[in-house]
Amino acid sequence: MTQPAPLRLHVPEPTGRPGQHTDFSYLHLSPAGAARRPPLTTQPAETSDLAFALVRVLDEQGHAIGPWAPDLPAERLRFGLRAMLKTRIFDARMLVAQRQKKISFYIQSLGEEAVSVAHALALDDSDMCFPTYRQQGLLMARGVPLVDLICQLLSNERDPLKGRQLPVLYSVREAGFFSISGNLATQMPQAVGWAMASAIKGDTKIASAWIGDGSTAEADFHTALTFAHVYQAPVIFNVVNNQWAISTFQAIAGGEGTTFAARGIGAGIASLRVDGNDFLAVYAASRWAADRARNNLGPTLIEWVTYRAGAHSTSDDPTKYRPADDWAKFPLGDPILRLKQHLIAGGEWSEDAHAALQQELEAEVLAALKEAESFGTLADSHVHSVATMFEDVYQDMPPHLLRQRAELEATQ
């Protein structure tokens, strides 16, 4: 070979920055109905094409087409629509509460509601979800009382987590919602372990774990894939590719020229890439994965293509690093509007019903907030007593913590 040219470092860039227009062609979308639906017993390697395609059910007119169109009664769809809308309204109201300094911090899931709500509908209630901080839709779908959630957000005297966790880092065991960690990706191998335990005990419960596109770069994601594959654990991996990880574009996590679904194929895991804003597609793919897991057919990885419509958190300002109007241009649209359109097209819903639902849910959220506030807020110092700080470090409080608690009480 001739003397090679100097090497250079490639640093991926998003296709849009503030002041520009994002070119979304990098998403490589397939039309609704185009992707095939393999049998549950498919070999993982045979799903390769689906890891690069895009499973979609709803077409532009809101009709459900193709092999993935699920057979879901309108009743369930309306339930899903309600849960998504509730999630969105809840988020909006809590953002206001945060701006009012009632809540110290908040993370919304705007634009991504389908990937948790429709998934929840495909699981059994006794299945365990291992979420990140952006799956409040699971809680809404599983009917967790809003007051409990808001008390956690307010860090008040009724906070079920005793004020120990940042707002949104819920833990709701009885709703099959695992304690959220502030450390990214750690829940992934834990979900595998939980699923392995179910298999070891010969039970029928499965696990479902969530991770963001950015967080797939964390080692625990890959570790989870390896263990799930080796032991054929009954677990579903949900990669929520909402295109951004705080200020970094999904290519910085390795999305360039490949997909996150493809990671699963490499690890010997059946994998799908799915329109995450298509409620029916999310349900159908989730159900396929859940049925595989529950029938000893092993793990499935699903990449949900969606868009983080809001700021990363209340500490973030996305106009600093991406075009402000991206969401409006995002080709997969809004999951709530798309399901609404589908229901209306089928004669199962109406604009009036929607408006009424919206009003009802707004009132419900407001009432819950009011009730929760009656138990205090962090700002007004109505929090769990400082003595509780020493509890639950161990099952029984060891002498050194008894001494420290006494020391604290002496200096209060």
Next chain:
Amino acid sequence: MTQPAPLRLHVPEPTGRPGQHTDFSYLHLSPAGAARRPPLTTQPAETSDLAFALVRVLDEQGHAIGPWAPDLPAERLRFGLRAMLKTRIFDARMLVAQRQKKISFYIQSLGEEAVSVAHALALDDSDMCFPTYRQQGLLMARGVPLVDLICQLLSNERDPLKGRQLPVLYSVREAGFFSISGNLATQMPQAVGWAMASAIKGDTKIASAWIGDGSTAEADFHTALTFAHVYQAPVIFNVVNNQWAISTFQAIAGGEGTTFAARGIGAGIASLRVDGNDFLAVYAASRWAADRARNNLGPTLIEWVTYRAGAHSTSDDPTKYRPADDWAKFPLGDPILRLKQHLIAGGEWSEDAHAALQQELEAEVLAALKEAESFGTLADSHVHSVATMFEDVYQDMPPHLLRQRAELEATQ
């Protein structure tokens, strides 16, 4: 769905255990010449087929066939044969020295010589190798003086590493051989960082990193893939799939129903699965990968299919967990015999020349051992002074280490 059957844990098993015969059909071999050779500029995803196939050049008769057959002068092949044979003879002699308690510990590379030696031939001397403990073939191919290596093994007064490392954990900077870590897989992201540095500086040097099948389960392997893909680092990943990781079969690392090469595809990296006992295939694939890296075409992952013919280390007894005669039955044979057959078939080598070479190398190794022993051994306590223990912890020795060294000297 009907009530599902109880879940069960799948625990992979090898196809042979002591007292049985291993069924090697799990390897899914392709015949020599069958795998296509894509252009250097191929898109990573387009190498998917090659991650499941097997690149082979040498057929049963020792002829080089197919698109991967390299254009390598007989001179270079004889050089490679010599380096492989030297590696094998060195290993055998050092095992004896370990049994004689001159050396405290040893790891041989029996049966895997081609994957380091032929690879070294495809690199430039200024490229940096990030090896594990089983790539002594790189040192032989790059002509590192045997006496230096043996002094490291003997931990004696001339040990270049001052007795600090276990035998075989060499570091030979001037031969482009990075310091071997006792911690598995850590070298992988380091190799990526080294390659990124070369790219940042606009240099032309590339990195090549090594890892065993078992160690691919370590998180650092995946982390390395992610970073290499994101920054298109000029690095080669060599996964030596020798079927075993101490007592665990490659399926425990996730080799069941997929390949280790496939991991690369998932991460957006061009990947090949190659007959690691076929010197010509190893050279050709390595060269392909090196040319890609050097031409800013990004990283390549190569799975080398081979067999760990010996014990894991001198602390291991493989007859406890696998059939004793596995290597004799291993379908990819012995890399040295296969290259020898090829050279003889082409009239470039003879049994006599081989016997003479064998004798010459045995004498060379023995002489080196003798010379190295003249500088002492760990057993006879001719080691670097205890005071050297405090050096190189920091660039300059801080006061606390000066105090500790004085304290040691006072109690000696």
Next chain:
Amino acid sequence: MSATTPMTMIQALRSAMDVMLERDPNVVIFGEDVGYFGGVFRCTEGLQKKYGNSRVFDAPISESGIVGVAVGMGAYGLRPVAEIQFADYVYPATDQIVSEAARLRYRSAGEFIAPLTIRMPCGGGIYGGQTHSQSPEAFFTHVCGLRTVMPSNPYDAKGLLIAAIENDDPVIFLEPKRLYNGPFDGHHDRPVTAWSKHPLGAVPEGYYTVPLESASVYRPGNALTVLTYGTMVHVAAAAAQESGIDAEIIDLRSLWPLDLDTIVNSVQKTGRCVVVHEATRTSGFGAELVSLVQEHCFYHLEAPIVRVAGWDTPYPHAQEWAYFPGPARVAAGFRKALEN
């Protein structure tokens, strides 16, 4: 208590796991090479055969994965006993231990727990070099929510391991590998002695526990108090014997949370204290012991507390015995504590 048998530390640990696999169907055991092969130190030999491969199985070489899945299993209701092949290889699991196992109960206000036991061989003395010799206990003792335990003999090893498995908190269970086959006192040039000759090598066959948070007085004495654990218990005993110094040797057994009363009582009696461990000295667990003693026994102390520990260097291969704090160095520490 059932009849006793002479056991090595390896046999005692295996017996503990055998007893717990038998008693509690939620106990599962896994780690690198622990299944078919029975572990590189053979601690789990025969257990897969006896209990099947969904109770005892090999794991991929991924310490973070081993601990990560153990956390999930614990949350499900199992009691995983995970083996890390060498303590030197625990670092990839740090995040799952520190951020997850140790804090799961706290952050979920008790909804989820991580009742894991993470076993790992530690310490030097087998020419293992810097990556087969480390004693990382100090890290774990700094992490609230963890329990850290290190036995020094077969009897304690079995009783503590059973207590650890039964405990609902995550327990880091460090096994001094140099003690696996005999009570090593630091004289590497002398023949190996057998556990069968040691009173604490007599181990009950069935179930029993040695309570966590309880230290034992390994050797009563009056001249000074030695706070130590693991291999160093035997080295300290040799130092006492050889120097003729009447040291009271306290074997902590549970490093954290620990048995402060036993420590304070002894130091208040002797007025002098030596802390001994094999780990590097700076910010080692010995520093915490020194701090506790000076906080609780200041007015009883007649001389500075002395630390004898591994040097602040990696554990070298060839100079292993100059690194290892053997009886001579420990005895020098005793003499220093007796000055003034």
Next chain:
Amino acid sequence: MSATTPMTMIQALRSAMDVMLERDPNVVIFGEDVGYFGGVFRCTEGLQKKYGNSRVFDAPISESGIVGVAVGMGAYGLRPVAEIQFADYVYPATDQIVSEAARLRYRSAGEFIAPLTIRMPCGGGIYGGQTHSQSPEAFFTHVCGLRTVMPSNPYDAKGLLIAAIENDDPVIFLEPKRLYNGPFDGHHDRPVTAWSKHPLGAVPEGYYTVPLESASVYRPGNALTVLTYGTMVHVAAAAAQESGIDAEIIDLRSLWPLDLDTIVNSVQKTGRCVVVHEATRTSGFGAELVSLVQEHCFYHLEAPIVRVAGWDTPYPHAQEWAYFPGPARVAAGFRKALEN
């Protein structure tokens, strides 16, 4: 030395990186969100624009990868400055730090080095809860081969960061995030004060260093010696002022290796010592400080050394100010050290 400008700690850190990117083409900076955006605390704002994206760039969310590639870059000859977004997220990188960066020079007998600087914000006081508030310095100080540094003001921050980048050893550079925008003294209910009002907020614009291994006497005094660093320097100063106790406050700056002479001189003068840090108490770096003081100043000590530290619990969100060792608790520690 060049003209000084008032800078916040963030500006001072940015200025240090700017100066070094300018002076040394081998300096590269990367981490999560540090490139285009300039870091979640804005420490690297504008640097990518100025130096291009092969000198300053975003990294995948993988702390182990960030440190792992930094080790490789260091071996090549670069001087990587890596940012870990919060110290609480450093644990996935533990193995690359402990087993690799810290030991590379040693194990290769000097053939390869790892001249990294790993920056990370630490400490609480911003309602960040248990995963945005930790102070993990004790871990690092236990690892031989590492240097651990923590500045308490803009002047030191810049000078120490430049010294760290120039140093050939791997340096853990902890930045108390509560100090980023002002000298916080623990009174969270009072208005924030600005660095521009603090003498150490005046920072030279160009190149200068504050040497590693040198402590500073932040406040001279005679009643007792306070050993502390980071945010607690200011809290201790408030405690001294409010209690009227004439404390000599030593700002360690370099935690390990450290400046023992300054410590010993002060304690020998005052005869009393209080160690203050925000990290959990048990096996915290304070334990090492206590040990060193009692080893080197035993006969000068008139009372037990007192530790004031974070409780041995995770850092809670709602009870943050009961966890944080504020001026009242520090002053109580002073009074305790003055008893007897």
